[in-house]
């Protein structure tokens with residue numbers, strides 16, 4: 001058989017040290033990186049330069065929604081790159097228009113703007129809020145404590161965590177934080193200058209904390225009453241991770257179910273599954289491109305039209321290549337019913353994590369989240385004797401032990417380990433992940 005893929009170059013014995021050295025000399029040291037040099041992946045697995053295999057339950061922080069080296073993504077990249085990789089947004093291209101239509105179809109009447117990252121998508125929403133409030137002198141955006149909205153200057157001002165702001169003051173004005181899931185606090189914080197409220201459906205970096213249905217519905221009513229825009233940052237929790245396209249659709253489904261039972265007559269066509277809940281703006285990124293950089297925001301009609309020609313732009317946003325990949329990903333997710341997989345398998349994993357909590361209460365405190373956005377909350381570092389003292393958090397030490405066991409996960413805060421696996425994770429892989437997590441928990445007990 002003809003060989004299509006060239007054989008890899010021979011492994012250099014000290015490749016790990018060589019790569020580390022390249023980084024320490026040449027790359028800005030802004031990341032606390034783990035001691036792993038990864039070289040390639042296949043499906044839910046990645047390999048390091050020594051050839052060791054890891055089950056990737058972090059998915060590149062909720063990015064690699066079809067796992068690694070998915071042939072459909074490769075094909076879409078190759079096929080589209082033969083036609084057109086990039087033209088500027090001075091012209092129309094079919095993939096961008098079609099991707100916008102697919103997103104609108106899944107969310108509701110509105111329009112999309114394409115960017116290259118989550119932070120940029122949020123920046124677009126911040127600008128939308130400013131434009132919306134401008135003529136009345138309103139500019140302020142309320143966000144939640146423990147939130148995360150990106151690392152640009154406005155992103156760190158919006159983020160409700162001091163650690164991202166430290167050293168970068170003064171902050172971009174116009175952001176104030178209110179406690180998450182506290183409707184009364186949000187209401188009390190609204191000022192004459194407030195134009196919008198932004199929250200995550202499930203706080204990710206903050207430690208996998210879902211918004212409650214009452215909070216979402218309450219914020220919607222509050223925003224309607226005070227004429228504020230309600231924004232949801234679905235960069236991490238969106239894109240089928242919850243089992244629904246966007247996290248709020250899952251959070252509200254029980255409420256929707258109850259509302260449906262109460263309403264005698266349903267609208268023809270049976271479309272709206274939600275009790276009239278729709279935010280005014282939604283940011284997306286991470287899983288949107290499955291690893292190819294793309295971000296987007298959707299703005300509800302008529303607010304989308306506030307950003308007229310010349311008001312907002314980006315050179316790379318919505319390239320035909322990025323949009324072709326994103327379109328292919330949606331096609332695969334629908335064809336293979338990966339939303340259902342995320343829900344069923346993710347909820348199974350949550351149950352398994354809860355089993356660990358019951359079996360090892362001295363090590364693990366709680367399982368958090370749903371679907372493929374899960375968190376395992378550890379006890380305080382001081383309470384787990386096997387953990388080294390020093391400055392490595394409990395979460396980081398746990399993640400390191402999982403690396404030894406051959407599993408990648410993502411720390412959040414000091415005590416939470418996040419699981420954000422690809423949407424096409426297989427049941428047997430989920431089982432492998434859980435048993436390795438159990439091994440590590442057991443070794444600490």
Ligand SMILES: *Cc1c(COP(=O)(O)O)cnc(C)c1O
Pocket residue numbers: 116117118119120122148149150151200204205233234235236237285286
């Ligand atoms: C990751 C993330 C962002 C920032 O996305 P980038 O692509 O890193 O700019 C914003 N909001 C949330 C909720 C995120 O998880």
